[in-house]
Amino acid sequence: DQQVKQNSPSLSVQEGRISILNCDYTNSMFDYFLWYKKYPAEGPTFLISISSIKDKNEDGRFTVFLNKSAKHLSLHIVPSQPGDSAVYFCVFQGAQKLVFGQGTRLTINP
Amino acid sequence: DTEVTQTPKHLVMGMTNKKSLKCEQHMGHRAMYWYKQKAKKPPELMFVYSYEKLSINESVPSRFSPECPNSSLLNLHLHALQPEDSALYLCASSQEGGGFNGYTFGSGTRLTVV
Numbered sequence: 001d002q003q004v005k006q007n008s009p010s011l012s013v014q015e016g017r018i019s020i021l022n023c024d025y026t027n028s029m030f031d032y033f034l035w036y037k038k039y040p041a042e043g044p045t046f047l048i049s050i051s052s053i054k055d056k057n058e059d060g061r062f063t064v065f066l067n068k069s070a071k072h073l074s075l076h077i078v079p080s081q082p083g084d085s086a087v088y089f090c091v092f093q094g095a096q097k098l099v100f101g102q103g104t105r106l107t108i109n110p
Numbered sequence: 111d112t113e114v115t116q117t118p119k120h121l122v123m124g125m126t127n128k129k130s131l132k133c134e135q136h137m138g139h140r141a142m143y144w145y146k147q148k149a150k151k152p153p154e155l156m157f158v159y160s161y162e163k164l165s166i167n168e169s170v171p172s173r174f175s176p177e178c179p180n181s182s183l184l185n186l187h188l189h190a191l192q193p194e195d196s197a198l199y200l201c202a203s204s205q206e207g208g209g210f211n212g213y214t215f216g217s218g219t220r221l222t223v224v
Binding site: 031032034036041042043044045046049051089091093096097098099100101102103 | 153210217
């Protein structure tokens, strides 16, 4: 049973435009949702998180939105930069563990 | 120091070898984790240590043996592995329970079993 689903395996965006990455979840018993970014052969890097009592959190170019009624999470990156090209994981943080979505490979085109 | 350091970065081992992966953090985190990532898949949890005690074992085969000698160190002892165990092994640490700042991951050890 996949608790966190990222239905788009890849996304291509023009530099300077907005990147929107989406995530759906099934389990409502979570403390936080997090977004991690991963380059090849490196560990995941924490980007931004949102707690279950919030519907939006913003940090610089990154904004995460949480729609609890739809069980949907999204990450907005604006403006997108070439260095943002990576795999992005939507991650559910429950009791003592992180559960990763399948990831979305984001490519920013110059 | 805000890093998790993993050694070695690359490891090639035979199916009869015994080797160990090491992980170190000096952020005062009291929870440490081992994750395994296969190509084109998300990381999957293997073990969780909380206050130096094993709190979660995700039904990992006994050929993988974790050890937490102290609050800063985490080892993963490997013995009689199979070629399908080849993967990127990631160590992470966090404040107890994780929290708003998530987990900090190391760069991983790329393991190849031949």
